[in-house]
Amino acid sequence: MAKILVVDDEKNIRTLYEAELSDEGYDVVTAASAKEAYELLENGVFDVVVLDIRMPEEDGIKALEKIMVKRRDISVLINSAYSSYKDNFLTWLAEDYVIKSADVKELKAKIAQILSKKGKA
Amino acid sequence: MEITDEKNLKRYTVGLCPWSSSDFAEILREEDFDVVELEEFFDEGQFPDFLDAVVIDLSGEESVGLEKRVARELPNTPRILITARTGDIPEDTAAFAIIHRPITAIELIDVLIWACEFKRLVEKNPTRARLIDHPRVDVFLEETATELLPTARWLSAIFEHLPLGLILLSPDGTVMRANRPILEKMGISGIGPGNRFEDIAPWKEIGGGKPLFQQCLAENKVLRDVFETEGGNFVDAIHVPVISDGFTTGVLLILEDVSDETGFTNRLMDISDVIDEGIAIIDRDYHYVWANKKIRDWFGIPEDYRSNVCRFVLGEDKELCDNCQVRLVFQDGQMHSGYFRAKTVNGEKKTFEMIASPIKNRRGEITRAVKILRDVTGRENILDKLAMTKNQLENTNAELSRRLNNLRMLTELSFALQTVENLEKNLQIFLTAATAKQGCGFNRAFLFLVNRNNNTLEARLEISPPNPEEAGRIWNELESQPATFADVLERYGKRDFDEQSKDRTIQGMAFKLNDKSSLLVNILFSKIEAVVYDANSTPGALDVAERLMCNSFAIVPLLAMGKPVGVVVVDNQTSGHPIEDSKVQLLKAIASHASLTIERSLLLDELRERNELLQEAYRKLQENQDILIRSERLSTIGKLAAQVAHEIRNPLVSIGGFARNIAKRAEPDSPIRNYSNIIWDETKRLESILEDVLSYSRHSEPKLRDYDINQLLLRTIELLEEQIESNKIELKLSLEEGAGEIPMDPDQIRQVMMNLCKNAIAAMPDGGTLEIETTKAGGFVWVNIKDSGEGIPDEFRDKIFEPFFTTKSSGTGLGLPISYQIIDAHGGMLWFNGDDGKGTTFHVKLPAKG
Numbered sequence: 001m002a003k004i005l006v007v008d009d010e011k012n013i014r015t016l017y018e019a020e021l022s023d024e025g026y027d028v029v030t031a032a033s034a035k036e037a038y039e040l041l042e043n044g045v046f047d048v049v050v051l052d053i054r055m056p057e058e059d060g061i062k063a064l065e066k067i068m069v070k071r072r073d074i075s076v077l078i079n080s081a082y083s084s085y086k087d088n089f090l091t092w093l094a095e096d097y098v099i100k101s102a103d104v105k106e107l108k109a110k111i112a113q114i115l116s117k118k119g120k121a
Numbered sequence: 122m123e124i125t126d127e128k129n130l131k132r133y134t135v136g137l138c139p140w141s142s143s144d145f146a147e148i149l150r151e152e153d154f155d156v157v158e159l160e161e162f163f164d165e166g167q168f169p170d171f172l173d174a175v176v177i178d179l180s181g182e183e184s185v186g187l188e189k190r191v192a193r194e195l196p197n198t199p200r201i202l203i204t205a206r207t208g209d210i211p212e213d214t215a216a217f218a219i220i221h222r223p224i225t226a227i228e229l230i231d232v233l234i235w236a237c238e239f240k241r242l243v244e245k246n247p248t249r250a251r252l253i254d255h256p257r258v259d260v261f262l263e264e265t266a267t268e269l270l271p272t273a274r275w276l277s278a279i280f281e282h283l284p285l286g287l288i289l290l291s292p293d294g295t296v297m298r299a300n301r302p303i304l305e306k307m308g309i310s311g312i313g314p315g316n317r318f319e320d321i322a323p324w325k326e327i328g329g330g331k332p333l334f335q336q337c338l339a340e341n342k343v344l345r346d347v348f349e350t351e352g353g354n355f356v357d358a359i360h361v362p363v364i365s366d367g368f369t370t371g372v373l374l375i376l377e378d379v380s381d382e383t384g385f386t387n388r389l390m391d392i393s394d395v396i397d398e399g400i401a402i403i404d405r406d407y408h409y410v411w412a413n414k415k416i417r418d419w420f421g422i423p424e425d426y427r428s429n430v431c432r433f434v435l436g437e438d439k440e441l442c443d444n445c446q447v448r449l450v451f452q453d454g455q456m457h458s459g460y461f462r463a464k465t466v467n468g469e470k471k472t473f474e475m476i477a478s479p480i481k482n483r484r485g486e487i488t489r490a491v492k493i494l495r496d497v498t499g500r501e502n503i504l505d506k507l508a509m510t511k512n513q514l515e516n517t518n519a520e521l522s523r524r525l526n527n528l529r530m531l532t533e534l535s536f537a538l539q540t541v542e543n544l545e546k547n548l549q550i551f552l553t554a555a556t557a558k559q560g561c562g563f564n565r566a567f568l569f570l571v572n573r574n575n576n577t578l579e580a581r582l583e584i585s586p587p588n589p590e591e592a593g594r595i596w597n598e599l600e601s602q603p604a605t606f607a608d609v610l611e612r613y614g615k616r617d618f619d620e621q622s623k624d625r626t627i628q629g630m631a632f633k634l635n636d637k638s639s640l641l642v643n644i645l646f647s648k649i650e651a652v653v654y655d656a657n658s659t660p661g662a663l664d665v666a667e668r669l670m671c672n673s674f675a676i677v678p679l680l681a682m683g684k685p686v687g688v689v690v691v692d693n694q695t696s697g698h699p700i701e702d703s704k705v706q707l708l709k710a711i712a713s714h715a716s717l718t719i720e721r722s723l724l725l726d727e728l729r730e731r732n733e734l735l736q737e738a739y740r741k742l743q744e745n746q747d748i749l750i751r752s753e754r755l756s757t758i759g760k761l762a763a764q765v766a767h768e769i770r771n772p773l774v775s776i777g778g779f780a781r782n783i784a785k786r787a788e789p790d791s792p793i794r795n796y797s798n799i800i801w802d803e804t805k806r807l808e809s810i811l812e813d814v815l816s817y818s819r820h821s822e823p824k825l826r827d828y829d830i831n832q833l834l835l836r837t838i839e840l841l842e843e844q845i846e847s848n849k850i851e852l853k854l855s856l857e858e859g860a861g862e863i864p865m866d867p868d869q870i871r872q873v874m875m876n877l878c879k880n881a882i883a884a885m886p887d888g889g890t891l892e893i894e895t896t897k898a899g900g901f902v903w904v905n906i907k908d909s910g911e912g913i914p915d916e917f918r919d920k921i922f923e924p925f926f927t928t929k930s931s932g933t934g935l936g937l938p939i940s941y942q943i944i945d946a947h948g949g950m951l952w953f954n955g956d957d958g959k960g961t962t963f964h965v966k967l968p969a970k971g
Contacts, residue, residue, distance in 0.1 A: 010771055012772075013774060016775055081771055083815070101808060102775075102776065104778055
């Protein structure tokens, strides 16, 4: 079962994603901050990290950079309310970019797409 | 003094014995006797033999024996004894006569002349008469004579001592007595008793008539005259009638030498010869009596001028000279003066001032006239020159006055032209100046102006009376009212022109600017005025002359900033006066003023045009400023909106996400699922609005890459297929293959196409036709999206590109503004057209590749 880490400072978002992605049959772990995410990543193996950008303390871009430096095998999917970060080349390290929407159809599709690439679908 | 032989013969020589009365010798000498004092001969004893008579005065004691001695020495010489006592006379005396004292000089002389004549008679005829035969005469003074003696003595004293010439004439003109020595001093010689008046006074009576002494006798009154004596003296003669017993028994001439005065006269005459005036004395026959050197020189009067008649001397063939002042003098006795011209002897023509004055004789008759001629040729020349100078001054004055008037007119014209902005009015003022009496005074004036639009010289305006009657009326009106040019302008210049008459004569006349055969065009470009005196002999002038019906006219070009802008043609058709050059020059001056005005008007028009452009630009600028301010405001709103949108998005994700999740988990058809779906739908709508707001506020530069517009359109339509079908819309595609790839940001252009198509579909809720067309032309690719909907109402047309304007209940009002922004950022254009109720077509124009 593919393991997915959702990093978002908003609890409601984490709850929604956990519910929705669990429905899809993924093993979902959530982190409320970048730091929390690092700890989880140290101790566990994740196939996809869904990463918010605007977070207190360390933001998603910084987190992405750190994650990519430590664990190049992990695929990161940026999930932001802002579309403008698409133009920031630092986000280009991520596997894909999904704008936050109530409709999680696209998010799910992207995750499936990444996993299929990895051969883990 | 010259003495003739005859007179010499008549002279008697008288010997005077010693002790004779001392005054005898003097008396005798005065009576022109030669007196020989015999005293010395008594001593020597030899007596002269040439004595005609001997006077022996026996009055003295010593005279006893004298008679005997003389008788002894000169027996044939008559002896005249003078005695006081009868006893003194010798008894045997053979004396010729014995004069008894008292004695008068007249008696003595009478007896002596008698004795002398007798002696001569005896000498001529010695045989017939002898002295001795002559009876002794005893002369006694008559009683009356004795009484008169004191008077006679007194008279004698007057005769002998008065420094006046005295001549006593008998009525027949014989000299009775004369004081010869004094007369001789006066130049009257040979006077003695017995002479005739005519002989001793050969003067000429002036004025004709009888000798004055005869008149004196006849009229018995004292007369006076001046004579010139033989000796050249001038003598004033007073004729006094001598009356005795009621009869005029003789005339006493009292003569005074006035030669000194006459000498003065001579000196005057000498002076008269050196002065500049000509002086002459003319007698009543107009003969020259006397003339000074000047007058003789002028007219070449010969030496014997006294015989010349005045007019012949002057070389005139007329009876009298015109303007002869001398004639007037003879007519009225007054002094006259005047001028006449005459040719002098050396051919010079001179002008003389003549003053003529009468000369009267003692009787007050005008016998002569003196005329004084003054050469005033020089003066006349000066007068002529003065007159000429005066004329010139007057002319100059007139010229100055004329120029002053012109200047005044020009000033008034200039003022008038400057105070009126309207070109038409200015042209009218200009033509008024050309025709007004106070201006150039031409009868008519015609104006042609260059029309740059069609390169022609066109008839523009004229001032001309419609007919001769009207011309006369206007002329009289102007003549009778001496007004200034300003007044004329006030009256005529500013009135509105009758549209029909403003170019009735030259209406429609136009000359191409390249028409070298047109006189007007040639003058326009030559920039030099011309006067046509005869149109027949002036190339290119006939068409103008025919239209004006006048063969002579002047043409003056109008130059504005050195560029020809028109010509003015003037003539004097009505009056027929020749065209004066001075008037043409004045017209030139006026034209230069008018040209400036025309130039000013043209510039003003240009200025107006530019001003309008400027105002338009200003209006646009203000519009842009408004837009800018609005966009600035929008930008701020946008930024705020973006911020808010993002903040809203996260809660929306949760709300929508969970609503969806709940709906999934609820029983189908349960109210929970239904309600959850409503939340889900509304969240989706909110997200859509957020997307639009963010998109508009993002202003992202298009990321250009070549992309096929036709493909893009097809993909967009695919997404809208559902709506197209549900709205029963017929789709017509006309995609030009060549439109193909163009540089674009596909995401942005897709958004535009999506917007436009959605709008078109929304415009046709009850179905219709959606036509989408692509073409390529002129470096652009065109996308036209046409609906058959109800069209955009007029009142919304200006607003549809404004943000947040929407007619849809669900619209954000950002679709078209975003589309506009995107197309604009691509360097293209977005606009629409279509009438209200007949559908709308949106046109997108994008730069084609390359």
